[in-house]
Amino acid sequence: MTGTQLKQVESKRLYQHIADQIRSLIQSGGFAAGSRLPPERDLAQQLGVSRPSLREALIALEISGLVEIRQGSGVYVCRAADRQASAITGLGESPSELMQARAVLEGAVIVLATALTTPDSLTRLRDTLDAMRANVDEGRSPLAHDRAFHVCIAEMSGNSVLVRMVAELFDERHSPISARLSGHAETSQTWAAALAEHEAIYRALEERDPLAAQSAIRNHLKASGTRWIEGG
Template sequence: MSASTGRPLPSKVTRTRLYEQVAEQITAWAAEAGLRVGDRLPPERELAVQLGVSRATLSQALVALEVVGVVAVRHGDGTVLVRPTTASISQAIREHADRLPDIHETRDALETKLAALAAQRRTDEDLAAIEAALDAMAADIEAGGRGVEGDEQFHAAVTAASHSALLARLMLEIGPLVRESRLESLAQPERPRASLAGHRRIAEAIAAGDPVAAARAMHDHIDMVSDVALIRDDA
């Protein structure tokens, strides 16, 4: 309360970061240019020059737009519009940031248990599916991609190997939120290779039939991938 008027003081001013401003500019330009779903944005180098920003700032903006579901950044195909929007991108980014701690806690609770159960219940077919996911992620990373699809495939294979229908249903429920955090995590420098290494440790524990080691490896992996820089206040 203000001592002089008795009225509530104004709320804290939210600082809009440069990449958020760039993300807003990109969506405004896409609307003005009449871009439709499936249309590609100009190449990153060209966009950066047009907007007068560094490639690093532009990349942050594109990741933010991908996280909130406006674009898809496809290796070898550029950046594609998947959902035009007139809503505040900055607000969407901050709502995403607010969800991250809950996503981390929920993933840790569910996926550490899933990994432990997978170590106890996996079949030869389950192990083959896990290895196929690792191979797919590794191949995409080697080709210059981020390994997003292979990452999703790996976690789905571990979930399937748990043979727990209810836990699998819960994972399906939080799937869109997990994808938000996955996209952001795998956009961090060197994160795809670190994530792949974490996956391999989980897979080794599951193959060895060691539920304690599998749960620990999954917990460590989720802790690592939940450390994202894009939405920090000092980013």
């Protein structure tokens, strides 16, 4: 072992395993270049996986140049697919698992925040909502204000570790797979829905109701995951 440096083995995420399986099928001729893959429902059933996990795998394959996702038409094998040989790695956390983790963490954080809510903290939260609404009305992405809203709630908990965790999970949206997914899913309508859910969270905090606040933020993150990952 002297002089030999071992590389850390990467633990593959589920979507990477699914993507590698589809890639192998493409390269072995199971799906011809230029052909359309089966509908998501059928392909998920054939592979024995959930549709969210399959969608993540297809996004990963699109990033690698193996397939092209055409909205309203389907997923097509790219002409150069037979020249792609590398496995799907380094694209980020599973978006569906990310949203589950956020729901667990932020659902607990907001209970603490509710107990420590002050008029000043509500004012800061209201300001982020107003800025988010202005962006939505102008047709611009309110992502920065979306982040500020969730981080502000974490700051209301008074726990700096929780603030950092909430911010880090939110920032995973900038990973290659999450960013590409956002490009497919985010519209002015989805942002308007997210804003309405933020308003419900704000009202629960304003009323100092921890159970209502927890329910509101978990419902928001579940709905966001559905819009973001499942396209619904």
